[in-house]
Amino acid sequence: MKLVIAVIRPEKLTEVLEALYRLDVQGFTVCRVQGHGGEGERVETYRGTTVKMELSDKVRLEIGVSDAFVERTVKAVLRSAHTGEVGDGKIFVVPLEQVYRIRTGEEDRAAVTPVGVNPHLETV
Amino acid sequence: MNAADTVWMLIATALVLLMTPALAFFYGGLVRSKNALNTMMMSLVSLGCVGVAWFLLGYTLAFGPGTTLFGDLSSVLLRGVGLENAAGTAIPKLLFMGYQGTFAIITAALISGAVVERMRFLAYAAFITLWSLVVYSTVAHWVWGGGWLARMGALDFAGGTVVHITAATAALVAAVLIGPRKDYARQAVLPHNVPFAILGAGLLWFGWFGFNGGSALAVNGQAVTAFVNTLMAPAATLLVWIGLDLARSGKATAVGGATGIVVGLVAITPAAGFVSPISALAIGALAAVPSHFAILYRSRTRLDDSLDVVAAHGLGGIMGALLTGLFAQKAWGSPVNGLLFGNPRQLLIQAVAVLATIGFTAIATYALLKLVAAFAALRATSAEQGQGLDFSQHGEEAYASGDGALLLLSETLPVDPVVFVPSKGGAH
Numbered sequence: 001m002k003l004v005i006a007v008i009r010p011e012k013l014t015e016v017l018e019a020l021y022r023l024d025v026q027g028f029t030v031c032r033v034q035g036h037g038g039e040g041e042r043v044e045t046y047r048g049t050t051v052k053m054e055l056s057d058k059v060r061l062e063i064g065v066s067d068a069f070v071e072r073t074v075k076a077v078l079r080s081a082h083t084g085e086v087g088d089g090k091i092f093v094v095p096l097e098q099v100y101r102i103r104t105g106e107e108d109r110a111a112v113t114p115v116g117v118n119p120h121l122e123t124v
Numbered sequence: 125m126n127a128a129d130t131v132w133m134l135i136a137t138a139l140v141l142l143m144t145p146a147l148a149f150f151y152g153g154l155v156r157s158k159n160a161l162n163t164m165m166m167s168l169v170s171l172g173c174v175g176v177a178w179f180l181l182g183y184t185l186a187f188g189p190g191t192t193l194f195g196d197l198s199s200v201l202l203r204g205v206g207l208e209n210a211a212g213t214a215i216p217k218l219l220f221m222g223y224q225g226t227f228a229i230i231t232a233a234l235i236s237g238a239v240v241e242r243m244r245f246l247a248y249a250a251f252i253t254l255w256s257l258v259v260y261s262t263v264a265h266w267v268w269g270g271g272w273l274a275r276m277g278a279l280d281f282a283g284g285t286v287v288h289i290t291a292a293t294a295a296l297v298a299a300v301l302i303g304p305r306k307d308y309a310r311q312a313v314l315p316h317n318v319p320f321a322i323l324g325a326g327l328l329w330f331g332w333f334g335f336n337g338g339s340a341l342a343v344n345g346q347a348v349t350a351f352v353n354t355l356m357a358p359a360a361t362l363l364v365w366i367g368l369d370l371a372r373s374g375k376a377t378a379v380g381g382a383t384g385i386v387v388g389l390v391a392i393t394p395a396a397g398f399v400s401p402i403s404a405l406a407i408g409a410l411a412a413v414p415s416h417f418a419i420l421y422r423s424r425t426r427l428d429d430s431l432d433v434v435a436a437h438g439l440g441g442i443m444g445a446l447l448t449g450l451f452a453q454k455a456w457g458s459p460v461n462g463l464l465f466g467n468p469r470q471l472l473i474q475a476v477a478v479l480a481t482i483g484f485t486a487i488a489t490y491a492l493l494k495l496v497a498a499f500a501a502l503r504a505t506s507a508e509q510g511q512g513l514d515f516s517q518h519g520e521e522a523y524a525s526g527d528g529a530l531l532l533l534s535e536t537l538p539v540d541p542v543v544f545v546p547s548k549g550g551a552h
């Protein structure tokens with residue numbers, strides 16, 4: 001199992017979610033975050049105060065998936081969050097030790113599989 | 125100069141002026157947060173560019189004697205506009221000019237609702253300035269400046285055709301020409317601050333007492349009728365709107381309520397000083413229906429009239445103009461009776477006025493937008509729309525936290541020793 005962490009442009013969230021739903025990836029957490037990558041300077045002026053906005057608004061998705069789903073999930077985000085401009089974001093894939101579904105107490109693979117799908121069926 | 129008339133018109137002018145920042149809140153609340161400042165600035169800038177254009181040139185184009193089609197340049201740069209009484213009134217000409225200027229300002233600002241979240245700011249400002257001179261001043265001349273619609277006997281008390289039908293027609297042409305927002309019909313685009321929209325609708329209603337109540341240009345029975353009708357008609361529209369909301373979805377929506385108030389205000393505008401208070405209730409109630417269904421229908425089309433200027437001001441304005449032809453009553457201040465009081469011809473005259481206004485406005489608006497487009501792009505790029513127009517057009521954000529932002533110090537200013545200067549370089 002892996003935890004796929006994607007940091008994307010806020011305006012791309014709808015497209016990314018659509019791409020994930022199409023893959024049957026239905027479980028994730030979304031938060032609004034601020035970050036700094038290699039974006040060009042954003043200079044803003046408020047009355048006499050000129051500031052360089054170092055932090056840009058981003059959306060961070062955390063998606064726990066079984067191994068069979070890692071590549072598909074990453075590819076879907078790469079495709080749907082892409083604009084080609086600096087500031088499209090990053091994807092981090094990190095190992096996941098254990099997952100529990102709180103409602104049922106299911107563990108690991110069963111816990112990351114959406115309700116109604118057989119966790120032992122290898123769908124590639 | 126009559127003191128009472130002048131005092132009332134001074135107040136009415138301030139009331140109408142307030143409607144433009146009120147519109148900024150109404151429109152600003154209905155867009156996404158990344159476009160809030162741009163949307164509000166589209167209303168605000170009209171106070172500057174259309175205001176100054178009116179003082180220098182627009183006023184004389186509208187109210188100079190001229191011909192039945194156009195005004196003239198007799199009062200250009202406000203020549204001869206002083207403290208003597210304006211024709212047919214007991215208020216100074218200067219005050220009359222200022223009062224009418226606040227109408228030109230709000231009318232041009234109304235158009236912005238159809239092009240928010242995508243029209244470039246400077247192209248927009250250039251467009252509404254030209255539009256106020258070419259379209260608004262001309263139609264104002266036709267109706268209030270002794271032009272052909274006035275001579276034909278068209279009734280427009282405070283600007284149903286001059287203000288709302290012109291703005292809505294221009295909005296329709298601009299929305300089609302500039303095209304839909306990049307996200308329109310692709311993802312949900314929701315209002316970011318509905319309380320702002322309600323604040324705006326409330327302040328619009330407040331300002332509208334000056335708009336309609338002041339259009340008698342005096343303190344008299346007609347002013348009182350217009351004022352109270354402005355209280356009554358939107359109340360009826362609001363009630364019917366809530367009823368239609370309930371019938372459709374079982375819930376009374378706040379955005380619907382705010383919209384209903386505006387539609388009622390638009391509809392009573394041409395009739396305010398010409399109809400009985402009970403007729404005003406009827407006009408308000410009837411006007412809710414076409415606008416309500418037009419908004420539901422419009423959002424399923426490719427027409428991205430983003431804040432429904434056509435449905436609210438266009439259909440509301442047309443309903444108001446036609447219903448004026450139905451309900452006008454000599455007994456309540458109208459120069460002629462309407463259809464219900466034995467003068468069916470008036471309805472025909474009202475229809476001609478509506479059609480002529482739509483036709484002229486559509487053609488002139490198209491030509492002006494093409495003219496501006498020859499010098500500057502009208503439409504913000506997809507990347508600019510994605511980032512939001514607040515930053516791309518104004519270099520500001522409505523809800524900036526400033527966390528992590530670096531203060532840039534101007535090189536020409538002496539550095540104040542107490543100001544923290546971030547050190548350059550250093551280890552990460």
